[in-house]
Amino acid sequence: MNSDRPANRSDVLRPKNVGAPIRRTEDPRLLTGSGEYTADRMPDRPLHLAFLRSGQPHAKITRIDTTAASEAAGVVAVLTAEEIVDDFKPVIPFSRMANYYATPILPLASGKVRYVGEAIAAIVATSRYLAEDALELIEVDYEPLKPIARAELAVAEDAPLLHEEAGTNVLIAREFKKGDVGKDMAAAAVRVGGRFEMTRKAPLAMEPRSYTAEYEKRRDALTLYTSSNIPGIIRDAISESLSLPGHRLRVVAPDVGGSFGSKGSLYPEELLICIAARRLRRSIKWTADRLEDISSSSQAFSEIVDAEMGFDANGTATTLQADVIGDVGAFSIYPWTCGLEPVQVVSFLPGPYKIQSYRGAVRGVATCKPPTGPYRGVGRPVSTFVCERLMDMGAKALGIDPLEIRRRNLVRAEEFPYRIASGIIWDKTGFIECLDAAAEAAGYVQLRKHQAHARESGRLFGIGIASYAELTGIGSRIAVAPGMPINTGSETAKITIDSTGAITAAFGVASHGQGLETTLGQIIADDLGARFEDIRVVQGDSDEVPMSTGTYASRSAVLGGGAAKHASAILQAKLRRVASHLLEASTEDLEVTDGKVAVLGTDRSVTFKQIAKAVYSDMKTLPVDAREELTATYTYDPINGTTAAATHIAAVEIDPATCFVKIHKFVVAEDCGRIINPMIVDGQVHGGVAQGIGAALFEELIYDDDGQLLSASLVDYVIPSAPEVPLMDVVHVESESAVAGGFRGMGEGGTIGAPAAIANAIADALSPFDIDVSILPMTPERIFRLIQNAKLKAKEKS
């Protein structure tokens, strides 16, 4: 199934497409309004769904009366948990992890509600307007229970329980240990620590979640169009839940307008729409409005980390310990579980550093909020924020430059593969190279001089560095989420040349903005020897490949790209064999390029179209056994996957009058292995950093002590807009990885490095006040408070 070999430049004879800044083939349709998103589907006379959502954070449902709603104009059906109980099996986000309780995924709240925004009932009507009118006619009686809004309080012995069956609000607990932390801390020359927090955040894709279930009467079959980035997983889960075999359940992710993780889990609404379509034998549409998307899509971060790092006198970080409380919300998610985000915080906390002893404990705690789930960077934005803050605090305490202390602690070229204290293995990656490249691009030495000068005139100017490493494109040996039973380690490519000579390449990966149609096409063009413009890439359709999980965890360039390379090679061998008949030449003397097979050193050639004719349409030219179908399928598994790394450097200035942060300079030096399309890589970095700026300075979902969401609109949930995102310098350190093609995943790095770099820059800017940054986002309000408190303290001292 798999044959991995170290990549080298000779892998592709003459790459013309890989490495070229080819314009995205997706863009003409997406930019001219010709894309097809889920909401654009127009099935025959569709019905529309609307959900009644809980306004209560935690309450028993004592009565639901749907009589009046059922009689309202345009209403076809009103569904409640009771009504649909026989239509599905609950989906269980199973995991082999110890100390984990899997809360089942139910389409509608049953018996009680656990967060504001949880769906209680669904109305199916002839229009969304009428459906929403009828929502107001449903009567629900609640018996309010004590809300559980703060994870730190929910772990108390006498705290009310969100899931009584679990017997605790701690849905997941885990500890990582290596060496003797106690001894090493005692021996440390310097210990630094604190309580760090990244608040709750919304992934906020531009397209809200959207589902269209198209019912096919003649064979009781469903096609679910979904704005998902895991259509294959959704197909398998709904197939199981609804007892509907795969050939009667097709799941398609058409054009998808972003996810950032929020469309990477199975949702109750996704289950419900299929249940309703099957029950009513009608096609049904639903698109979340912005309020629903913010208040019911999976959310990010919400972790509090008590951490301490010990250094020896030379600035070598020797030991690290952390206790993490993750506020995972009301439910575990499918398939990743509620452990995904908080457990990764502790497993990645030692970062790219050679810290010898480590203890990292994590608890994922249930609260009355929507579930947290995957969010671009998963766990690593928080782990990097904490680790990089500690690194800077250590540097300050020891009087070592922040750049130098990282140089002393990063894993060096000769030390790979390196197993860090939490057990993760980094393969050969340019850690130091990224650090040096970023420092050079930022003009670090000059920047420090500039800072000294600015400080003399009282300006609050700061420089922040963040280095990180992440696992990308991971294969079957490592589970994407701890203890998860589904295979996330492989992807399939199926490349076919049909009787017209057209090339169609089908994948299970599901681009939702990554430009995979372009990059996978580039790989195939080079490795098959085709013209880029002749290749159609099909993806995100469960009917195209037998099994797939989709696009997440920076995997698709590595796994999809690896599958594309192998399938291309198999198909090219077939082309050569046919061409050798047609050209009467040995296969070794043939060259495949630009959609033609030519005899080396001659002008004799046949086009793919001529080869296809000979194979499929011509009964004479080829012997029967030489008429091989021009198709190749390959399922690629990189087994371990590969590391990606970067260093971000930010230079910021704080206006003491407004407490606003201005980013003067932002540099990213990243190693994503061999670059397939530099324009797309740059775009990924720019977008990721923009989101990281959101996490660092702006974005925050604020829930009050009763579990009510206060920042539920884009007026109150503030995201960076174009003026808040600075120009960036992106430097590529292209060290090839060991997987097919030498690629590394790179879709998430921007959001991992930026918050930490900006946090460090702000702390550096505020160092005249002796202020430490321990919570993000650093809003003007928070900076104002920190400065006020520091001034007060200074006054008290004097």
Add this chain to the structure above:
Amino acid sequence: MKPAKFDYIAPSTVDLAIEALVASNGEGKVLAGGQSLLPLLNFRMARPSILVDLNRIEGLSYIEDREDRIAIGALTRHRDLEHSPLVAARLPVMSAAMRHVAHLAIRNRGTIGGSLSHADPAAELPMLAMFYDASIAVRGPKGLRTIAAEDFFVDALTNCLEPDEIVVEVEFPVLDHDGWAFEEVARRFGDFALASIALSVRRTETKLEGARIAVMGVADTPLRLREAEQELVALPLDAQLPERFSEIVASKVSPNDDLHASGEYRTHLLKQLSKRALRTALEAGERTA
């Protein structure tokens, strides 16, 4: 997020619009630019029985020079004010403020009549109406009446209009000043103000003779700070003036805490902006004085 059911009418005259509002028994709502009303409808926070759309009425969009006053028709779009040479020449504080009004798409649709009627405490036009002592002409079933800006804004998102009255025109006096400034801080450019001040001064070389101050984002309505105006004029024109002025302004407001900022931070911002604004106004005044 779909509005509840409503009727819709797009009359061709103000009289017909008023007739429709009267017929709705207080349940109707006027639609001008729709930039604030439509979200309220979609959230079902507003549930009018009928929307009376003013956009088909001719003659409600104009900027007219009336010598000591500039008259602006109620349906005049923010964008027209932003780009009007007449506004730039005669109402410079308004001209400077208009670019802070939301974003381009919103400025293309939003109207002055709509913005004043919506009475958002952190919106620029209500504050400018207070600053300039604008008079707001409204028409209802009993005919035309004129309301002073200071009487118009009652509370956050609340004006003094009867349900069947429509703003038709706003008159802004042209001010006699030697220097002026407009300062605003918002989280992002175009967001609602966290704090803002509009200021103008009349001065001689040695002292101030008059001042005009309005602020917003720090109370339930925009505020004209008349006491602060008098206190400012009474102070000596020296290097300490901006600092002392900022203390005066801060002492006149007590904003509440909300999601976007604490009252203390808003007060701090207003102080900083006051300092900046007075310096700017005095510098400009120095050149002309």
